[in-house]
Every structure is written in C-alpha cells, then in structure tokens.
Amino acid sequence: MDAQGGSVVGAAVEPRSGHGVELLTYADRLGGDLARLGDLLAGPLSDFDGVHILPFFVPYDGADAGFDPVDHAQVDPRLGDWDQVRALAKGCEVTADLIVNHVSSESxxxxxxxxxxxxxxxxxxxxxxxxxxxxxxxxxxxxxxxxxxxxxxxxxxxxxxxxxxxxxxxxxxxxxxLDVHHPRAKDYLRRILTVLRTGGVTTVRLDAVGYAVKTPGTDSFMTAQTLDFVSEITALAREIGLRVLVEVHANYRQQLAIAPLVDLVYDFALPALLLHGFGTHTVDRLAHWLDIRPSNAITVLDTHDGIGVIDAGPGGGQPGLLSLEEMTAIFARAETATNGHSAIASVVPEWAAMPHQINATFFSALGADLTTYLVARAVQLWMPGRPQLYYVGLLGGLDDVELFARTGNGRDVNRHVYDADETADALRSDVTRALLALVRLRSNHRAFDGTFSHRVLGEDRIELTWTGAEASARLEAGFAAQPDLVIELTDAAGSGVVTEPGQLLEL
CATH class of the missing domain: 3.90.400.10 (Oligo-1,6-glucosidase; Domain 2)
Structure with missing residues (x-):
C-alpha cells in the first residue's frame, strides 16, 4: 500500500498502442501544478496521449530541480497529491523518474x-x-x-x-x-517502484543509471556491469508492472547495446544529426542513422537537460555518427545562433573534449527561424518510435537568460517557468499552433499505424513515408540554405498537400 491507500497493480503494463505523442514537462512550469497540467491535457493539449512529469517529489525545487529527492515516495504537496497523478493517468499514460543513482543528503x-x-x-x-x-x-x-x-x-x-x-x-x-548492489538499496528502489506504480505511473525512466555501478579499473560509465544492473532493475520494474525507459548519454553504440534490454531508449542522436544537416545542407548522416537506429526509441530534440548531442559523436574509443570536427562545428553554429550564450551555459565535464548537451532551447539554436524549426519538428514527428515534445519546445521558447543569470545553472536557459497567462499566450502563437497540428496529425492519421520507409532524394533532401491500409503520410524535408517541407496525406476521406509552414495551421 502507498501513503494514499492505493493497492499495487502487479500485472505487466501492455505496450503503448497507437502512434501518439508524449509531452515532457515539469508539473510547476506549465501553469502551476498537477491540477493545471491536468486541465491542459484535457483541453488544448488533448492530442497528447502521454505525459512524462519530471520529478514532482519532495522537494520538486531542490538543488537539482527535483532530481535530489528528500522523499521520493511523496508528491510535493505544493504540486498536488497521488490522487491527482492517478487522475492524470485516467486520461493519458504517465511516465515518472526513478532516480536510481542517488538520493538527497537531507533524506x-x-x-x-x-x-x-x-x-x-x-x-x-x-x-x-x-x-x-x-x-x-x-x-x-x-x-x-x-x-x-x-x-x-x-x-x-x-x-x-x-x-x-x-x-x-x-x-x-x-x-x-546509492550502493545499488546492497540489499538495503535494493529494498529502497523496490519500495519507490511500488509507490510509483500504485500512483498511476506506467513507465519509469531510469535516471542517471549509466553512472550507478562503480567498477575499479574502468570509467564506470555504461560498462558490462552497468548493463547487468540495468537488466536487474528492469526485471524488478516489470515484475511490479512498469515499463522501463533508460536515459543514457553516450556513443550511439551504447544505445544500440542497451535497447534490447529495456522497453524504451532515447534517440539522443537525432538532434545533433538535424543540426549537422541544417548546417552542412546534407542528409546522408540522418539517412544512415535511420538505417540502424533502435525501433523502441523515444524521439526527442530537446529535454530539461538541454539539446543532447554527445551521442552522435565519437566516444569510448569508438567513432561516431559525426566526427569530432563535425561536432565542434555544431557547437560553433549554436554559439553564433545564440549570440554566444550556449557556449557560456554549456558545461564541459572533467577530461572531456566537449559538453554533453548544448544548453539552449532548440528554437534558439536554430536562430529562431520558424521554417527551419518546423522542418526539424516535422522530421521528429515522422520518425519511427514515440515522439516526445518538451514543453519549452512546444511553446516555441527562446533562451531564458534571466533565469540562468539568477541561478548560474546553464540548463535553466531551457527551463522557463510559464505562468498561466504566458502559457495561454504561447498556445495561441503560430509556432505552437503549427506544432500542435503536427502532433494531431501524428496522433490521429491512420498512416502512422502502418510501415515506415525512407529514401534520399538528393544531397540535401530526404523523404520519410508511412504507409498503412488506405492511408499514407509522406514528408519531404529539404535541408538547403532555405529549408522547406512538403507533406502529402491520403486516407479514405481524400488527400491533401502542405508546402508552406503556414498551411500546417489548416491541418
């Protein structure tokens, strides 16, 4: 039993049906609390069929924005309670974090x-x-x-x-x-998993699991011993009835290695490949990734940690999808697009050649060019797997330099706190209305129940196509100096073509 009196549901969660889109957000930064988040998901954001709520435990606003729980088993009362999480779960699937590597020193x-x-x-x-x-x-x-x-x-x-x-x-x-191999740490993790499942959560993200096992003589990041632990904690979560999403920022081969062990992994390579494509006006690297990427991927362009890029580069003695020089060029272009801000905000780990993430909003990293941004989002929403939109990205947010100046935390440039009025204004903006049209398309068009294919149409042009029974959805994305898109849709009701970003508002 949890603190709210719920009973544990031990049956395994069925895999997600359909082809919907997930929202990634903090409970407090999109209008205020869990109740307000529920109102949005029942109203203007109803085309999202899932929500990943970033840590909402006690306290949600600690030194690491909730990733340092004093009490991982309790909803912060300033946000709501477990009943409100369960109410959310009645309308959409809920993902929450299992902070597996650590707890707060105040716990x-x-x-x-x-x-x-x-x-x-x-x-x-x-x-x-x-x-x-x-x-x-x-x-x-x-x-x-x-x-x-x-x-x-x-x-x-x-x-x-x-x-x-x-x-x-x-x-x-x-x-x-935590000493994740010690019985008392295992008991703690089992207890938290049970509370999450009882609270309506269906998927847990294993936060920072790549660092959880320390093995002398290695760098202790995503080693064979780490993979063994991932298998162990995944088995435990499934026993309790939860699906498992693993968060790992490393060379793309690590994602390929860990994908068969869990239910879901992130496609953290995609944002770097898109930024490379826009910067070089080429699509060959993106096409290669489409040939080999895991099929059980959560597709992202930005998250609360920034824009993941390191996954596409060389690492661990292995070559990357992009070379070190190409990765360096991505950081340089982002620095130019953000007027130098991303270089100041992005942290380089000890003994590393570059940051893990670009600390900027994705819109800012593209110089706030609306067409380029919508082409990038269209590609994301056409990719196989499950698309996930971060709340700042959905609302077309630019870098919050004032928040960064106050906190000194580079990731805060991409963690703007929207009050209710700001949220309402952003939902009326052209960029958000266009993105919501793409979300609605991905969630509802029958073609996305079908099969995916892709082909290169030229050095700077790629075609992504979904084909189902009496339905198809084709995206032609251009990565020339002036990016463009063409969307062709067919179903039993007829067909249509989109050639201008403004036409997305009519979908």
Missing part, C-alpha cells in the same frame, strides 16, 4: 545513517570511497571514473560520533549515491 535515510552509523537500518545503503576501494585506490583508478561535472565524485560527511566518511557524490555534494 531521512541518509540523515539516520549519519546519526547512527553502522547501527542505522540504512547502513550499507550509501556508497562510500571505502566501499569501492576497500584497500585504497590509485590516482589512475580514481581519475579514470567518468563524471558529467568538473571535479572528483566524493564529498566528506561526518557521523554524529565524529567518524568521517568520504561519500560518493557523482553529481552534486547534496546528491549521495
């Missing part, structure tokens, strides 16, 4: 361990330096660990009796890592 479990040391019922739950290096570690071993932020992944904490511990903190000093 009851960690505070109890600091107070009672080895007498705590949570002793062993948290990863320490001594856990990984019982006999000590060499400089080479310690510096080999991959960390997405500058510095070493340890923070000093003291028990109440004065004993000092060096606790593993992969991300922030306030985010203490």
């Amino acid at each position: 009851a479990e960690f505070r109890d361990w600091l107070r009672l040391s080895d007498a705590s019922p949570y002793d062993g739950m948290f990863l320490t330096y001594a856990t990984v290096f019982p006999d000590g570690g060499t400089e080479q071993q310690i510096t080999a660990f991959y960390r997405p932020r500058p510095g070493l992944p340890f923070t000093a904490y003291s028990h109440a009796d004065g004993q000092r511990r060096l606790v593993w903190t992969t991300f922030l000093p306030s985010q203490v890592d």
